[in-house]
Amino acid sequence: MADKSTAFLMFGATGDLARRMLLPSLYGLDSDGLLAPDLNIVGTARSDLDGDGFRTLARQALGEHLPDGFFDEEVAARFLARLDYVPLDINDEQSFAKLAKAVGDKEPRLAIFLSTAPSLFEPVIAGLESVGLATDNVRLALEKPLGSDLASSKEINDAVAARFTEDRIFRVDHYLGKEPVQNLLALRFANLMFEPLWNNAHIDHVQITVSEAVGLEGRVDYYEGAGALRDMVQNHMLQLLALVAMEPPTDFDPTAVRDEKVKVLRALHPISAADVANDSVTGQYGPGVIDGVAVPGYDGELGRDSQTETFVALKAEIDNWRWHGVPFYLRTGKRLAARRSEIFIQFKCIPFSIFAAGGAKTSPNKLIISLQPEETIGLAMMAKTPGLDRKGIRLREIPLDLGRNDAFADHRRRIAYERLLLDLIEGNPTLFVRRDEVEAQWQWIDGIRAALAVAKITPKPYAAGTRGPVAATEFAKRHGFTWHD
Numbered sequence: 014m015a016d017k018s019t020a021f022l023m024f025g026a027t028g029d030l031a032r033r034m035l036l037p038s039l040y041g042l043d044s045d046g047l048l049a050p051d052l053n054i055v056g057t058a059r060s061d062l063d064g065d066g067f068r069t070l071a072r073q074a075l076g077e078h079l080p081d082g083f084f085d086e087e088v089a090a091r092f093l094a095r096l097d098y099v100p101l102d103i104n105d106e107q108s109f110a111k112l113a114k115a116v117g118d119k120e121p122r123l124a125i126f127l128s129t130a131p132s133l134f135e136p137v138i139a140g141l142e143s144v145g146l147a148t149d150n151v152r153l154a155l156e157k158p159l160g161s162d163l164a165s166s167k168e169i170n171d172a173v174a175a176r177f178t179e180d181r182i183f184r185v186d187h188y189l190g191k192e193p194v195q196n197l198l199a200l201r202f203a204n205l206m207f208e209p210l211w212n213n214a215h216i217d218h219v220q221i222t223v224s225e226a227v228g229l230e231g232r233v234d235y236y237e238g239a240g241a242l243r244d245m246v247q248n249h250m251l252q253l254l255a256l257v258a259m260e261p262p263t264d265f266d267p268t269a270v271r272d273e274k275v276k277v278l279r280a281l282h283p284i285s286a287a288d289v290a291n292d293s294v295t296g297q298y299g300p301g302v303i304d305g306v307a308v309p310g311y312d313g314e315l316g317r318d319s320q321t322e323t324f325v326a327l328k329a330e331i332d333n334w335r336w337h338g339v340p341f342y343l344r345t346g347k348r349l350a351a352r353r354s355e356i357f358i359q360f361k362c363i364p365f366s367i368f369a370a371g372g373a374k375t376s377p378n379k380l381i382i383s384l385q386p387e388e389t390i391g392l393a394m395m396a397k398t399p400g401l402d403r404k405g406i407r408l409r410e411i412p413l414d415l416g417r418n419d420a421f422a423d424h425r426r427r428i429a430y431e432r433l434l435l436d437l438i439e440g441n442p443t444l445f446v447r448r449d450e451v452e453a454q455w456q457w458i459d460g461i462r463a464a465l466a467v468a469k470i471t472p473k474p475y476a477a478g479t480r481g482p483v484a485a486t487e488f489a490k491r492h493g494f495t496w497h498d
Contacts, residue, residue: 017049018124018152018438020116023127024137025093026056026067026098029231030156032074034187035126038430040075043092044085047435055115057101063409067098103136107142113144123151124437131159135172153181153439159447161238162462163455171280183437185448188249190429193388197256197356198265200382207380208261210360212335217377219341220357220497221253224349226303228477229314240321242295245345247458250408251278252446254341258357267443271450275407275471278453282330289464291491293471294484296324298348301477308348308477322472323347328437328492329463340492341395344485346476354384357497371405381497389414 021039025031036432042048046315056067071093075084099115101108116123123146129137134155141147157174172184201207210216223245229236236244255274262269284292297319299310303364311323324346331341366375379393393413398407436444475480480486480498488497 016122016150016438016440018051019049019051019122020055020124021434022112022116022125022146023054023056023439024101024124025058027058027060027062027070028128028284030128031056032063032070033078034428034430035128035434036071036074036426038434039077040079040089040092041428041431042082042435043095044083044088048095048438052095052438053115053117054095055112056096056098057112059101061100062098064097068093068096070180071096074418090321093344103133103140106140109140109144109146110143113146116146121150124154124436125151125433126154128156128399131155131169134169138173138176142176148422149181151177152181152183152381152437152440153177154185154433154445156185158239158243159184159451160455161243163459166451166455167380168279170451174448179448180442182330182448184448184451185433186252186446187429187433188252188384188431188444189444191384191388191432192427192429193382193384193390194253194256195432196268196351196390202261213337213497215338215360216339217361218339218494219254219257219359220494221250221257221343221355222342222357222497223250223345223352223354225345225347225397226349226352226478228308228311228348229234233315237319237321241323241325241345241347241464242458244255246325246327246343247454250343250345251281251454251457252450253356254329254343255450258336258341260335265325265443267441269445270443273452275447275450276333277331278450278457280333280336281453281457282332283457284327284464285460286464286467289461289468290470291462292328294326294488295322295323295465295470296315296346296475296482296485298323298346298470298477299474301348301479303348303350303478310477311348320471324349324475324481326481342489342492342494342496344481344496346475346481350478350480352386355382355497358381359381359494368406368408371402371407373406373408375408376410380496396481402493450465457471 023031023035039054062070072089075125097115099108101112127134127137138147150484153173157167177255201211255277258277259273260276297311300313301308311321312318326342326344329341329343358479360378362377363375366373375395381391383391391412393412395408396411398409400407433444458486473484475482
């Protein structure tokens with residue numbers, strides 16, 4: 014493992030991400046004694062604050078966003094004492110000089126979290142380089158998504174790579190910091206019972222669902238330029254697909270794990286203009302009701318008419334030996350009935366039922382890995398219904414559920430960014446996304462967007478608070494499966 018950083022520099026330190034996630038995550042690490050006593054944390058943004066002002070903002074953020082009962086005055090005082098702040102004008106070289114002075118050492122072992130618009134990456138990195146903060150001792154974390162297509166992604170990555178080598182670039186996908194996502198690797202590769210069945214001989218299909226009840230949430234300009242396909246599928250869902258479908262790596266090593274993921278992403282079968290109408294559905298939410306409250310449609314929130322999709326369902330196929338013939342169905346949308354993220358794996362039916370003569374019906378086994386709102390792993394299995402069964406055994410599907418709160422009640426539930434920030438500080442890139450992964454994801458998404466444009470397919474309407482457009486249900490029927498809801 015690389016040397017631990019002695020300083021942490023946080024761009025966008027007064028923004029929403031810092032207040033909701035980064036500052037509470039750093040506090041959590043500090044409370045557990047995982048930050049070195051001398052680690053200096055410097056925040057920077059355009060806001061004209063001093064150190065005291067930033068510490069006041071940070072304390073307020075902790076009070077608002079830490080879990081109930083987790084705030085401790087003594088820990089907070091220790092954590093806040095670590096914090097410093099320098100306002101930054103990226104066009105002013107003196108601002109960067111002040112940053113360098115606040116960081117400390119002439120050649121610090123520095124971890125930088127760059128939570129700014131990608132258009133600012135190049136001038137920010139140039140400013141850092143001008144004051145000696147882009148040396149071989151510096152690691153740079155970039156908040157995804159990077160770019161809006163393959164070409165713009167390459168442009169951004171080229172600009173960063175001009176001053177930072179790939180081993181010092183940490184591309185953040187916060188889904189990879191979630192405990193259940195990491196547990197997927199343990200489930201597959203630490204248990205003998207699953208891996209022999211993890212292939213096209215035993216699995217019928219896989220569903221990956223990320224549904225959100227919220228709308229634009231102040232991200233109007235960004236979302237209008239992205240849509241569900243680029244915001245969620247390219248970013249998070251393809252990473253989940255890769256973790257489900259990857260071959261066993263040689264060990265839990267950053268290179269080995271990411272090599273196997275990129276093989277999956279490169280094996281995704283392109284969706285052509287001839288197939289896109291059959292293999293995809295896009296939708297856009299209209300006015301509706303969520304939790305008894307009337308909410309506007311997407312156009313109403315945006316303030317103008319738009320053809321941007323807020324819902325997408327896709328059939329993905331992987332062209333390799335293990336997964337040939339096993340469809341992966343991806344579904345995501347905003348303003349849906351509930352907030353839910355899960356991976357649903359349906360196994361094939363048993364080849365022959367010895368109980369059929371008695372009228373007993375069997376269902377295929379199902380594995381459900383829930384990411385949110387609750388972190389659970391469930392396995393649906395057939396079991397005998399209690400009774401004397403004089404006319405034949407009766408069967409019923411029963412769930413075997415492992416809830417995180419039940420199995421690990423002695424472990425607190427961490428924010429996903431805690432693991433990622435600690436790995437950045439300690440120099441472990443396993444749960445960060447490598448450039449070739451990003452580009453393989455964009456290549457597949459760009460193909461779908463081009464196919465939708467050629468086929469002139471526009472989003473189908475659906476009411477906010479529902480499960481999405483009717484076409485998504487028809488899509489499932491057409492492909493011979495039922496969405497797991």
